[in-house]
Amino acid sequence: MQIANSPDQPRSLRRARKRLFVGLISVACLVMCVFLALLWVVPYIGLDNIHPAAKWVLGALVLGLIGLVCVAYWGLFLNIVTKKPLPGSRRFRGLTIKLFLPLMVLLGRAFGIDKQHIMLSFISVNNELVLAEAGQYAPEEILLLMPHCLQNSKCDRRLTYDINNCARCGKCPLAGLLGLHDKYGVNLAIATGGTIARRIVVQLRPKLIIAVACHRDLSSGIQDTYPLPVYGVLNERPHGPCLDTTVALDIVENMLLRFLDPAKAGQGRTISTGQAAQE
Structure with missing residues (x-):
């Protein structure tokens, strides 16, 4: 999708x-x-x-x-x-x-x-x-919020605790998302559910969220986080729901370019860990 x-x-x-x-x-x-x-x-x-x-x-x-x-x-x-x-x-x-x-x-x-x-x-x-409605923001004011189903189901690394544990092998989209995180300095986190996602939002306090999920989770997430603006990107599910899903990285990057303030690019604090939601 x-x-x-x-x-x-x-x-x-x-x-x-x-x-x-x-x-x-x-x-x-x-x-x-x-x-x-x-x-x-x-x-x-x-x-x-x-x-x-x-x-x-x-x-x-x-x-x-x-x-x-x-x-x-x-x-x-x-x-x-x-x-x-x-x-x-x-x-x-x-x-x-x-x-x-x-x-x-x-x-x-x-x-x-x-x-x-x-x-x-x-x-x-x-x-x-x-x-x-939304303008442009500094990197630390933007959160890329990803579902855990993007991780390859055969991967044994615990990425929901700390996404930096990723080996960047390229077998799932997370390596590319980490690349976007490194390139633009935006926040990046993985959520295993709505409760964890809300904790991440409360802790990081972004001004804009670019969220990837299925239509059901995106709809509920947009409702839960209002008035915070959430731009939704539908994930692709070639193997069915919640299993080895993927996302078009070029679409995510295009949205980053739309919402990032060029004058502030590279100046933001970077956080790339799901651990923030569990501390």
């Missing part, structure tokens, strides 16, 4: 994922607006018994909430279409992660849409929002 929104991906695939996301989020917005409107319509008659103005007060509150949902939707929509940072773009990404995504999953289930397609569309749009 290739990175969401990568230039190496067919444009038709990127457009299809974006259309799916926009379609689902449009329906999700409509559902929320209808639900909020019903909160006013259903008790409309009964509220007269409380106070003559009660229904109008409730109506004003409901209309205000509907307005906020619509503003959030159109702000997110324009951010996706224009691919440019808009005022409040971080909040739009937050609404996508915290509010729209769970509702989109429920709607997708109702319409018979595979959850994997929804997750892929979410990752694709999240990446576009991160590209529009």
